[in-house]
Amino acid sequence: MKCIKVVIFGCGNRGNMYGEFSKEKPHKMKVVQVVDSNKTALEYAKNYYGLSSEDCFNSFSDWLKAPKKADAVINCFMDQYHIETTMPLFKMGYDVLLEKPICNNPKELVELMNESKKYNKTLMVCHVLRYTPFYSKIKKIIDSKELGELVSLEMAEHVYIPHMMSSYIRGKWRSENECGSPMIMAKCCHDTDLMCWLNNGEKPEYISSFGERSVFVPKNKPSDAADKCLTCPHMKDCQYSCYWYLLNTAQDPIVFNNAVEGKRYDEVTVEDKKKVFLESDSLGKCAFDGPQDLVDHQATIVTFKNGVTASLNMIGGTSYPCRTIHITLTSGEIFGVFEENKLTIRKYDKEHFSRETKNIYLGNVGIGHGGGDMRLIEDFIDYLRTGKMSISQTNIDTSIDGHLVGMAADLSDKDRKTVYLSDDRHLEER
Ligand SMILES: NC(=O)c1ccc[n+]([C@@H]2O[C@H](COP(=O)([O-])OP(=O)(O)OC[C@H]3O[C@@H](n4cnc5c(N)ncnc54)[C@H](O)[C@@H]3O)[C@@H](O)[C@H]2O)c1
Numbered sequence: 001m002k003c004i005k006v007v008i009f010g011c012g013n014r015g016n017m018y019g020e021f022s023k024e025k026p027h028k029m030k031v032v033q034v035v036d037s038n039k040t041a042l043e044y045a046k047n048y049y050g051l052s053s054e055d056c057f058n059s060f061s062d063w064l065k066a067p068k069k070a071d072a073v074i075n076c077f078m079d080q081y082h083i084e085t086t087m088p089l090f091k092m093g094y095d096v097l098l099e100k101p102i103c104n105n106p107k108e109l110v111e112l113m114n115e116s117k118k119y120n121k122t123l124m125v126c127h128v129l130r131y132t133p134f135y136s137k138i139k140k141i142i143d144s145k146e147l148g149e150l151v152s153l154e155m156a157e158h159v160y161i162p163h164m165m166s167s168y169i170r171g172k173w174r175s176e177n178e179c180g181s182p183m184i185m186a187k188c189c190h191d192t193d194l195m196c197w198l199n200n201g202e203k204p205e206y207i208s209s210f211g212e213r214s215v216f217v218p219k220n221k222p223s224d225a226a227d228k229c230l231t232c233p234h235m236k237d238c239q240y241s242c243y244w245y246l247l248n249t250a251q252d253p254i255v256f257n258n259a260v261e262g263k264r265y266d267e268v269t270v271e272d273k274k275k276v277f278l279e280s281d282s283l284g285k286c287a288f289d290g291p292q293d294l295v296d297h298q299a300t301i302v303t304f305k306n307g308v309t310a311s312l313n314m315i316g317g318t319s320y321p322c323r324t325i326h327i328t329l330t331s332g333e334i335f336g337v338f339e340e341n342k343l344t345i346r347k348y349d350k351e352h353f354s355r356e357t358k359n360i361y362l363g364n365v366g367i368g369h370g371g372g373d374m375r376l377i378e379d380f381i382d383y384l385r386t387g388k389m390s391i392s393q394t395n396i397d398t399s400i401d402g403h404l405v406g407m408a409a410d411l412s413d414k415d416r417k418t419v420y421l422s423d424d425r426h427l428e429e430r
Contacts, residue, residue: 004029004385008034009073010036011034018076025381029381033051033066034046035057037059040258040262055069060081074097079104079185080181090116095123097126100190104407122384125193126376128372128376129190129370129372130376131379133341135338138327142327146332148330150308151328153309155311155324156323158315158320161239161318165287169216173294183211184314185406192406193402195402196405197402198327203421204404207409209301209412210412212295215317226286228242228286229243256272295413296316297315322339376392404421405421
């Protein structure tokens with residue numbers, strides 16, 4: 001069976017995560033070209049994938065001029081480049097795996113979907129959570145109807161302090177103006193996708209959402225605080241301070257990827273970190289000062305055509321990182337905390353006015369979004385090799401509504417109106 005040749009756009013955290021699959025299953029996928037504007041990232045990718053210089057490009061436009069060598073593109077550029085660097089690919093004969101968010105504009109989203117269909121090419125989206133044992137088990141239970149019909153989905157996503165700081169307060173996604181994505185799309189388009197997927201692709205209809213930025217705002221900055229954490233009198237007593245990043249490395253791939261010239265995130269020293277925090281416009285700044293412009297908590301409600309309702313609470317800056325889900329069906333319930341990888345299933349017991357309870361532990365599932373990253377890339381590659389669709393598959397047809405719900409929630413929040421999603425996929429304010 002064919003080995004799929006791929007180009008990786010963006011050899012950062014995500015690109016290299018998927019690229020890793022070529023090492024695990026070299027008979028299924030081979031990386032033949034890479035594109036990255038960062039010299040260090042490009043050099044690393046060149047060596048890691050064993051490529052010659054002519055197959056390494058520092059811009060999309062240079063890559064476009066080169067001869068076609070691959071079957072598929074894995075597009076892991078930053079959010080704001082997804083549309084312009086994916087739209088031309090289908091006509092050129094590529095199948096595409098695209099990082100989320102696809103984009104932040106409903107018109108462009110539909111155009112991209114139509115373009116992939118026009119050329120009969122696969123467009124899959126990196127909704128990795130669908131591939132985790134946790135969410136795929138939930139999906140199987142719902143689809144089996146053993147607990148009756150779906151009634152309601154209550155979901156929450158808590159973004160814990162280190163992740164909030166390194167991505168949405170000081171990091172690459174800190175500003176919608178700069179990166180193009182509002183918080184609901186940057187962080188929660190997985191959750192809005194899960195909502196639609198678990199509800200069997202039923203059409204979402206009305207969406208209302210309220211977001212606020214009330215924690216990370218200048219009025220909460222202590223009057224004697226400095227602009228930079230490392231020169232601040234609160235350096236060691238503030239839970240948001242960059243100081244803690246000098247002692248911990250868990251967030252380094254997000255914070256220090258491309259932050260120090262010539263070094264990868266795992267090569268930076270504490271002295272490098274200090275220098276970055278003192279010199280960078282964003283990375284070392286007081287969490288209350290900006291430049292972030294995203295909401296720090298947001299509540300969203302959705303109704304679907306089949307009468308199912310769903311809610312999603314995003315809270316940024318918590319002590320525990322977790323996604324919780326509580327699903328009510330006509331004959332039972334499913335409750336789970338993703339990070340604990342456990343599900344509780346309750347089935348109503350009419351005889352005793354009680355309930356049967358079953359706990360399912362889904363085992364040790366591996367790294368990278370609860371094991372979802374590797375399963376997603378394998379599914380994409382397997383689909384191109386065999387044409388067989390899995391239960392989790394994130395093709396554009398089944399991924400578009402979750403994105404539209406996120407876009408509608410953002411519009412609703414900004415305009416303080418309910419948004420109706422029309423059959424022809426327009427967002428109408430009501
Ligand atoms: N599926 C998920 O759960 C998930 C998780 C995190 C990030 N993401 C998304 O994945 C994408 C990549 O994120 P990441 O964490 O890998 O970022 P990253 O910064 O680690 O890597 C991105 C790489 O792409 C390069 N790059 C970006 N835009 C480019 C362009 N236009 N031309 C050339 N090079 C470019 C950068 O130099 C960098 O090396 C983003 O869209 C992000 O929102 C998805």
